[in-house]
Amino acid sequence: xxxxxxxxxxxxxxxxxxxxxxxxxxxxxxxxxxxxxxxxxxxxxxxxxxxxxxxxxxxxxxxxxxxxxxxxxxxxxxxxxxxxxxxxxxxxxxxxxxxxxxxxxxxxxxxxxxxxxxxxxxxxxxxxxxxxxxxxxxxxxxxxxxxxxxxxxxxxxxxxxxxxxxxxxxxxxxxxxxxxxxxxxxxxxxxxxxxxxxxxxxxxxxxxxxxxxxxxxxxxxxxxxxxxxxxxxxxxxxxxxxxxxxxxxxxxxxxxxxxxxxxxxxxxxxxxxxxxxxxxxxxxxx
Numbered sequence: 001x002x003x004x005x006x007x008x009x010x011x012x013x014x015x016x017x018x019x020x021x022x023x024x025x026x027x028x029x030x031x032x033x034x035x036x037x038x039x040x041x042x043x044x045x046x047x048x049x050x051x052x053x054x055x056x057x058x059x060x061x062x063x064x065x066x067x068x069x070x071x072x073x074x075x076x077x078x079x080x081x082x083x084x085x086x087x088x089x090x091x092x093x094x095x096x097x098x099x100x101x102x103x104x105x106x107x108x109x110x111x112x113x114x115x116x117x118x119x120x121x122x123x124x125x126x127x128x129x130x131x132x133x134x135x136x137x138x139x140x141x142x143x144x145x146x147x148x149x150x151x152x153x154x155x156x157x158x159x160x161x162x163x164x165x166x167x168x169x170x171x172x173x174x175x176x177x178x179x180x181x182x183x184x185x186x187x188x189x190x191x192x193x194x195x196x197x198x199x200x201x202x203x204x205x206x207x208x209x210x211x212x213x214x215x216x217x218x219x220x221x222x223x224x225x226x227x228x229x230x231x232x233x234x235x236x237x238x239x240x241x242x243x244x245x246x247x248x249x250x251x252x253x254x255x256x257x258x259x260x261x262x263x264x265x266x267x268x269x270x271x272x273x274x275x276x277x278x279x280x281x282x283x284x285x286x
Contacts, residue, residue, distance in 0.1 A: 003075045005035040006068045009047060012036065013057045013065065014138065024121070069137060073271060088117040091275040094130035094142035095122060098219055099262065102239030103143065103160065103286060110282040118275055126217060127194040134265055140272045141279060145194040146261040158264045160283050163236035165198055165258035167251045168222075170229040177253060178206050185231035186210035190217035198258045199234035220244050236260035239286075 011021035012032065022029040040047050047061040057065065095104050100122070108120055123133065127144035134142045134155070143160065151157055167177045169184070181203070191200040196217065203210070213231045216222050222233050223244035234253070235241075238260075241250070264283060266276040 002035075002038075003072055005039050007072050008032050008035040009039055009061070010065070010068060010072060012048065012055050013061070016054055016056075018055050019053065066137075073137075087115045087274055087278060089272075089275075090119045090121050091272055091279065092121045092123060092138070092140045093279065094125055094133055094139045094144070096127055096130070096144055097124065098236075098238040098240070099143045100124055101220070101243075103262070103283060106286055107279070107282040110285060111279055114282070115275075115278050118278060120279075131265065134267070140270060141264060141266040141276045143262065143264055143283070146263045148194055148197060151265075154268055156266050156268045158280055158284075160262045160264055161239065162256070163238050163260040163262065164252045164256070165202060165234055165260070166237045166241075167232065167234055167249070167253060168226050168245055169232040169249045170227060170247075172249045177251060178208060180232055181210050181234070182208050184210070185213040187222050187225050187231040187233040188212040188215045189219065189222060189233065189235055190215045193217040195219075195236060195260045198236065198260055202234060202253060202255075202258050223248070 008021060008025055008027070011024050012018055015021045015024060018029050018032050018036075022032045025032065036048060043064075045060045046058050047064075048055045049058050050056075093104075104122070108122075111118065111120065123130070123139060125133070127147070130139065130142040130144050131147060133139045146157070146159075167181070169180060173180065175183075189196040189199045191197060202208075214225070219235050219238060219241075222235055223241065225231065226233050227244070227246045227248050236259070237250070237252070264276075264280055266273070270276065
């Protein structure tokens with residue numbers, strides 16, 4: 001069995017469609033389809049259920065996926081063993097949206113220059129979803145908000161930056177932050193999000209209960225809505241915030257207890273530790 005075919009199957013499952021997997025694999029959709037058909041013949045079972053333009057794994061495929069991922073990973077490791085530095089092959093990196101538009105582009109530029117044989121595969125998502133993907137082995141590393149719980153010893157965490165909680169509004173006034181929060185429409189950073197809990201804690205500690213216009217786990221959108229004058233908000237001062245807030249007032253609340261911490265999570269005994277180390281170095285140089 002050709003492990004490249006297994007890799008294509010995994011790509012289809014992860015991407016949700018043959019067309020997206022083809023772009024990821026730099027192949028045609030027809031080539032990916034042929035690989036899947038060949039696998040189905042060899043294994044004697046249907047692996048995908050096609051619904052419109054989407055392709056979902058069959059129950060039999062779901063049973064096979066963990067072993068298929070393990071085989072593909074082992075082959076990638078064997079290829080990496082030929083490289084004495086262990087820096088050859090794909091590195092699956094999860095990143096939250098503000099990292100995708102802030103920290104990551106500069107880090108990737110440095111990473112691809114220093115380790116040209118390393119091939120980053122970027123997976124966007126929320127902190128919670130990316131952590132779960134790391135747990136199941138779908139990711140090698142994830143750049144997320146620090147989890148609100150103690151990590152197991154199976155994972156390493158490296159602090160990349162601390163982001164102060166700031167008040168944002170369209171216009172400057174002589175009123176206090178707390179007064180404006182209480183008496184203005186409030187665009188709320190979703191308190192169920194790992195990063196949103198800091199803003200919620202500030203409100204609770206200051207005995208504030210503003211009228212929430214919206215709950216969003218999308219900081220860029222919160223900033224844009226605030227810049228349009230729809231309300232005020234409390235958000236972390238992420239890398240690149242100025243590109244979204246425009247001429248808004250951005251005022252720190254002045255208490256590091258509400259800082260959002262961005263961390264690089266990875267497997268403590270992962271097979272791509274050297275690659276993750278190269279990524280870490282690129283991120284910490286920013």
